[in-house]
Amino acid sequence: MIPQDSPYALTDAGERVARTARIREPHVAPLSELVDRMRKERGPDCHIPYFDPCDGGIHARILILMEAPGPKAIGPNTGGSGFVSRNNADPTASNLCKICHYVFGDVRSTIGSQIYLTLMASEQIVSGPTLS
Numbered sequence: 001m002i003p004q005d006s007p008y009a010l011t012d013a014g015e016r017v018a019r020t021a022r023i024r025e026p027h028v029a030p031l032s033e034l035v036d037r038m039r040k041e042r043g044p045d046c047h048i049p050y051f052d053p054c055d056g057g058i059h060a061r062i063l064i065l066m067e068a069p070g071p072k073a074i075g076p077n078t079g080g081s082g083f084v085s086r087n088n089a090d091p092t093a094s095n096l097c098k099i100c101h102y103v104f105g106d107v108r109s110t111i112g113s114q115i116y117l118t119l120m121a122s123e124q125i126v127s128g129p130t131l132s
Contacts, residue, residue: 019085020050052085057111062111064113
């Protein structure tokens, strides 16, 4: 495992800043634009994390679909990373990171998402997770 793609890597503020700087890279730009649009439409109480630019983005062959983001994914203003990531600072993300490396090897072939994000994009629900 490379250091920036290891369990709990996003506990490092420098790593969070580096990934935030990458959300407009071509492989994740369309996904970041979707998140931006959904955030704007749903207002400030809707906390939608960005897709991790260390993942494969639109080139991923494997979608890892989870239910909803945990508190460590929500955003930097709430103590989270602001990313859907296997590198977040929680045990579930840590286990997912280890499993992905074991099963897939090159984790750039994967991308993580959540069911609530999929439903929001299809307009089947009108709000995302809140902090309350």
